[in-house]
Amino acid sequence: MRLVKIRGFRDREIRFDFPVTALVGPNGAGKTTILGAAGLIYEKVRPRQFFVKSGAYDNSMKGWRVEYNLIDTSQKTGSTRTRTASYLRAKWNRDAVKRDVAIIGIARTLPASERNDMYRFARNDFTAAGEISFDPPVLEAVRRILGKDAENYLKVAADKAGKAQIFALRDEDRPDENYSEFHFGAGEASIIRIVSKIEETANDSLILIEEIENGLHPVATRRLVEYLIDVARRKSCQIIFTTHSNDALAPLPTDAVWSSYKGRLTQGKLDVSALRTLTGQIDAQLAIFTEDRFDEMFADVTLRAYAQRKSLDRSSIRIHALGGSAPARDHTRFHNGNPTRTFPAVCLLDGDMRHEGGYVPLPLTHRRDGVERTGVDIVYAPGLSDPEEHVFSTIRSNMESGNLIGKLTLALQLDTPMQSRVRSSIIERGNTNRDRHLIYAQIGEDLDFLSETVVQRAFVTTWAYAFPDEVDAIWGPVQQLIPEAAGED
Structure with missing residues (x-):
């Protein structure tokens, strides 16, 4: 998708290389703009849902344009089609494409007591017109994300058409512990709403989610993204979401993450x-x-x-x-x-x-x-390779110089008598290890299961103080850019 001109973007491109894409960036950086632009080319998305014009106050919309390169899944060859959405004068002009699109906005996290459409349920004499149980895929997904049994969740309808609904939890064996969505946690209701809507969507749909972590515990956020990856595989859906959470990025490969900042788009994981x-x-x-x-x-x-x-x-x-x-x-x-x-x-x-x-x-x-x-x-x-290899090899080659093993043993938070075990582990692992990225974890196993991070830091610390000339070679070219320490009065 090429953002020729829209809000703060000019001639910026974004590729959706993985079926689940995360958009990160500070507030006002354009995450929702990208989300809306991704849905704009499809018939079922009303342009005003993301891009509303307020008379003369939005004259800046004139000339907005987004270009798309779409894969035609109806063709076995995977041929592509180009499409354009543009705002010329007073309305959007689109070469719109048919595709089911599900939009899951921030409103899902509003407490039931603050939603205007819940007035029918907020009465002592409320009687349900019907109850609907969730399908097994919904119950299974909710259980995995929330970490608790989901069999007793259901939808309660206020009318026979089922247009007005509320969630509830009802346990036939413990009726005193039943409660409606008015007493759900924000995350509990949000997860059920997201999962149930996604499972209702058709295969090959586009799913757009705003601020996926809103109201969720970090663990639930990670599990929700893992669920989205499963949905992409199982239902061939494409999913795009915005986030401010590192936990939401953790399950994704680096090419599934795009950061937006000051009109620029960059692919790759970017820690928040x-x-x-x-x-x-x-x-x-x-x-x-x-x-x-x-x-x-x-x-x-x-x-x-x-x-x-x-x-x-x-x-x-x-x-x-x-x-x-x-x-x-x-x-x-x-x-x-x-x-x-x-x-x-x-x-x-x-x-x-x-x-x-x-x-x-x-x-x-x-x-x-x-x-x-x-x-x-x-x-x-x-x-000439990675620092894991260089640090290990240098220490291994100089173990008997300057009491290096003794210093390393102390850095590993081990007693002095452990030096011989440290030396033996370095020699053995150096001879048998095939991947230097794993060697510090393997040495940790030899030394009574020390944490890999403790072993890594101990090796690097010992190396850095034993070989200052090599450290100088790294940081010497930028020494002037490093702030000086404040002098003592």
Whole structure:
């Protein structure tokens, strides 16, 4: 989908490479615009549902245009069709396509007591016109998401046509514990409403959900997204949702996540806390973006060691993992290209990216405290592969130098007599391990099941303080961009 011109977007493209797509971004960044634009090309979506015009106050809508490249599923060859939706003068012009579309908005989280359509049920003398049990797929999904039995949930109708309904829980064996939706938790009602609507939709439908985590516990949010992935497989549906929650992103591959920020769209997982840093919602004087969680920890440990020796301020630096080399580079350069930014960003990449095309460091300048600071926008971890491999191999090759094993044992929070076991584990795992990304977990197993994160941090910390020249090679090119530590009075 190409957003030629609509609200804050100009000539931006988004691809839906995975059947479930998450849209993240700060408030007002355009997530709902993308959601609405995705549904706009289908007949069953009324344009005013997302894009209402209020007379002369919305003259900016003139010239809005969205272009689509749609896969024609009726053709075995998977041929594509191009379509356009545009707002020329006073109305939308669309080459609309037939497709079932389900829109699940924020209203689902409103408490029953605040909804105008619930007045019929809010009476002492209310009598139901009918009761409808949920189908097994709904009950199974609700049970898995909420983590409790869902057999007793039902829909209660206020009229024979079933146009007005309310949820209720009724247990024949414990009638004193029955209750209606007026006493449901917000998350409980929201999950039932989402799941029941999705299960009612036809196969191959498009499902649009706003703020999926609204009213939900983080665990329920993750389970709900797992359910959506199952729906995509089972019913061949396409699902797009907006979110501010990292928990909603966890079950998704990185290409299923798009971030929206200041009229730009970027593919790849973006931690919500990283997004807050980019948007200036978190105070920082320097941002570091990395490829993954290990690199995030690696940057933290090595920067602490470097800052201590150089009298620099580590506390004002924010470090975030962005799920891949390309997202880390792209977000870094997008941030640095923003003329209103108040701090620079640097990207830390694995050593194997040093000779890849498109990853050559670019000069970076930033004025702080009236002084022009210079550096580069990309730095590299040491070695020719990933830092996990380099750190382990360096320690393994230098175990007998400078009491390195003793220091590592203490960093692992183990007693000194454990040194021989630490040494034996390093030798054995070094000989048998086939994937260095797993080696720290394997060493943890050897040492009475130490946490993988504890082992990782211990190795990196020991390496960083034992080999300061290698740490200097990482951060030296950007030393001027790192804030100085405050001097003592």
